[in-house]
Amino acid sequence: MVFGYFSNKRREKMLQQLSDSRPNLTRAEYVNRLVKKGFNKHQAEIVHDVIREFIQMDNFSIYPEDDIHKIYAVEDLDDVELIDVICKKLNLREVVQEDIDELDKTLKIFNAEYILTLTNHISV
DSSP states (O other): OHHHHHHHHHHHHHHHHHHHHSOOOOHHHHHHHHHHTTOOHHHHHHHHHHHHHHHTOTTSOOOTTSOHHHHHOOOHHHHHHHHHHHHHHTTOOOOOHHHHHHHHTTOOSOSHHHHHHHHHHHTO
């Protein structure tokens, strides 16, 4: 329990330093970065909102390129839950391991682009 407390404090300090080192990114700016890369605006909005809700850091500006595992400390099993929530909100089927394995061949960082590429793949 003590280790968890210090681990959380260290993470909060790291996130605060990262936040201080870059400008705040609004929801519209976040979504527009993804739309410029060819992603659907509505899906990008859902991804933004779910990530923001999932990480529960209201005073931290999220970026589409942020590595969700490393920066937000979302563990492997939690990322499945995150993807499931996004897929439900987009009325998509559940992701299976084969979908992830295929995507992992080309994308190595679990970020907004990864999630949107995955949702695009399963929507066809």
